[in-house]
Amino acid sequence: MLFLTVIFLLVFIVIAVFAYIIATLFVSYPGTVIPINFQIIVAIFIGWWAYKKKRSLLVPSIVALIMLYGMIYIGFQHPVHLPESMRIGGSEVLTWIVFLMGYGFIASILPVWTLLQPRDYINSHQLIVGLLFIYAGIMVAQPMMDAPAFKMSGNPIPWFPFLFITIACGAISGFHALVSSGTTSKQISSIKDSRFIGYGGMIGEATLAVAATIAVAAGFESTADWHAHYDNFELAKGFEPKLTAFVNGTAGFLSEIGITATITGSDGQTRSLAAIFIAVMVISFAATSLDTAVRIQRYIIGEIGDAIKIKAIANNRYLQSGLAVSFSMILVLSDGTGAGGFKLWPLFGSTNQLLGSLTLLVISVWLFKSGGKFLITLVPMIFITIITFIATYFNIVAYINDKNYLLLSIAFVIGVSQLWILFEGIKAFRTS
Numbered sequence: 001m002l003f004l005t006v007i008f009l010l011v012f013i014v015i016a017v018f019a020y021i022i023a024t025l026f027v028s029y030p031g032t033v034i035p036i037n038f039q040i041i042v043a044i045f046i047g048w049w050a051y052k053k054k055r056s057l058l059v060p061s062i063v064a065l066i067m068l069y070g071m072i073y074i075g076f077q078h079p080v081h082l083p084e085s086m087r088i089g090g091s092e093v094l095t096w097i098v099f100l101m102g103y104g105f106i107a108s109i110l111p112v113w114t115l116l117q118p119r120d121y122i123n124s125h126q127l128i129v130g131l132l133f134i135y136a137g138i139m140v141a142q143p144m145m146d147a148p149a150f151k152m153s154g155n156p157i158p159w160f161p162f163l164f165i166t167i168a169c170g171a172i173s174g175f176h177a178l179v180s181s182g183t184t185s186k187q188i189s190s191i192k193d194s195r196f197i198g199y200g201g202m203i204g205e206a207t208l209a210v211a212a213t214i215a216v217a218a219g220f221e222s223t224a225d226w227h228a229h230y231d232n233f234e235l236a237k238g239f240e241p242k243l244t245a246f247v248n249g250t251a252g253f254l255s256e257i258g259i260t261a262t263i264t265g266s267d268g269q270t271r272s273l274a275a276i277f278i279a280v281m282v283i284s285f286a287a288t289s290l291d292t293a294v295r296i297q298r299y300i301i302g303e304i305g306d307a308i309k310i311k312a313i314a315n316n317r318y319l320q321s322g323l324a325v326s327f328s329m330i331l332v333l334s335d336g337t338g339a340g341g342f343k344l345w346p347l348f349g350s351t352n353q354l355l356g357s358l359t360l361l362v363i364s365v366w367l368f369k370s371g372g373k374f375l376i377t378l379v380p381m382i383f384i385t386i387i388t389f390i391a392t393y394f395n396i397v398a399y400i401n402d403k404n405y406l407l408l409s410i411a412f413v414i415g416v417s418q419l420w421i422l423f424e425g426i427k428a429f430r431t432s
Helices: 002-028 030-051 058-077 092-109 116-141 159-166 174-182 193-218 223-230 239-255 273-307 317-335 345-369 375-402 405-430
Strands: 262-264 270-272
Touching (some): 002 030, 002 092, 002 174, 002 239, 002 273, 002 345, 030 058, 030 116, 030 273, 058 116, 058 273, 092 273, 092 317, 116 193, 116 239, 116 273, 159 345, 159 375, 174 193, 174 273, 174 345, 223 239, 270 273, 345 375, 345 405
Antiparallel strands (some): 262 270
16 A cells, blocks of 8 residues: 555656646647647557557558658648637636546556557657757757856755756656556566666667757857756746757757748747657657556556455546546646646655655565565665655755645655655565
C-alpha cells in the first residue's frame, strides 16, 4: 500500500500537469492541432496494419513520417483555435484539457496495440529526425553561450541536493520505472530486448537533454535576452519560460538549415514553421506521457481496489480509468484556470526520486536473494534515498515558513514514507 500510495500521488500530478502543458501549447501554437490529431489517426492505422494484417511496417512508417511533416505544414498554414461557443467557461485551455482527459480515458481502456504502442512507435521516428535537424542546426549555427557558466546568487534553494531532484528524468526516475514495468514489460518479445530499450532510451533522452541545454543556454539572440529570461528565480520559475526558451531556441537552430518560413495569423502574431515543428515534437511526447500515465493510474487504482477488497474497482477498467481521469480533473479545476496541477508540482521531483529509490530497493532485494550483483542497484538506491530525504527536509522547512499546509502535509507523508522504506529495506536484507 505504501508503494501504491506513492505511485498514485506521482501519477496524479503528472496527468494534471501534462494535460495543462499540452492545452497551453495548443493555444500558443495553434498550428500544432492538425498534425497532432492526424497522428492519432495514423497510429490506429499502423496498429491495425501490424497486428491484424500482419504486414511489414517499413513502407507505412516512411509514408506516415512524410505525411506527418506534410500535416505540420498544413497546420502552419491553417492554425486551429476553438470557437468561443465551444470554450468551457470562456477558456480555450480548459476546453482542450477536457478533450485531452477524454483522449486519455479512451487510450487507457483500449488494447495497447490499437493506439498507445503505434503512437509511441511513430514518435520515435519523429524524435530521431527532429534530433538530427536540431543538431545539424547547432553545427551550422555554432552558437555562443549566452548563459554564464555559474550563477549561484539569488537562488532561494541550495543547488545541493536539488540539482539531483530537479533533473527528475535522468538515470534514476520513478516515472520511468512505472512505464518500464507497467507498459514496456508487457510489449517486449524477449527479455534480451530490455537492455537495448532501457539503456538506449536513456542515451536517447540524454541526447535530447544536451540539445535542450544548448537551446536554453545558447539559443537566445544575446546575453541580455538570457538575463531578461533567467536572471532571477522569479523570472525563471514555472514551466512556461523554460518551454518558450526551448521551443524558440531549437527553432532558431532549425532556421539555420533553411526552415525559415513564417506566417502572420488573424490575431496579428507571426509564427514560424520551425517553432511549430518543435512544438509538435514536444506535444507528441507530452501526449504519450499523458496516455501512459492514465493507463498506469488505471492499474494502480485496480490494485488498490484489490487490496481493499472492492471488486467493482479491482475488475472494471472503465471505472478505473474514469477514476484516474476524474481525480486529476478535480486537481486541474482547483484553481479555475486549468493550472491546478502546479499546486502540487513542487513535490514532483522528490516524489519521483522517492519512487526511483523504492524501485531500486525492490530490485536490490531481488538480486540479493537470487545471488545477483545487488550492489550495482543498492549503492545508487542509498544515494538517491539520502538526497530525497535532505530535499524533503528543506521542502518541509520552506512550507512551514510559507504556511503552505497542503504541500507541508504531503511532504511530511513523503518523509515518513522514506523512513519506512529504509526500515523495510533493512528488514528485507536481514531476513534474506
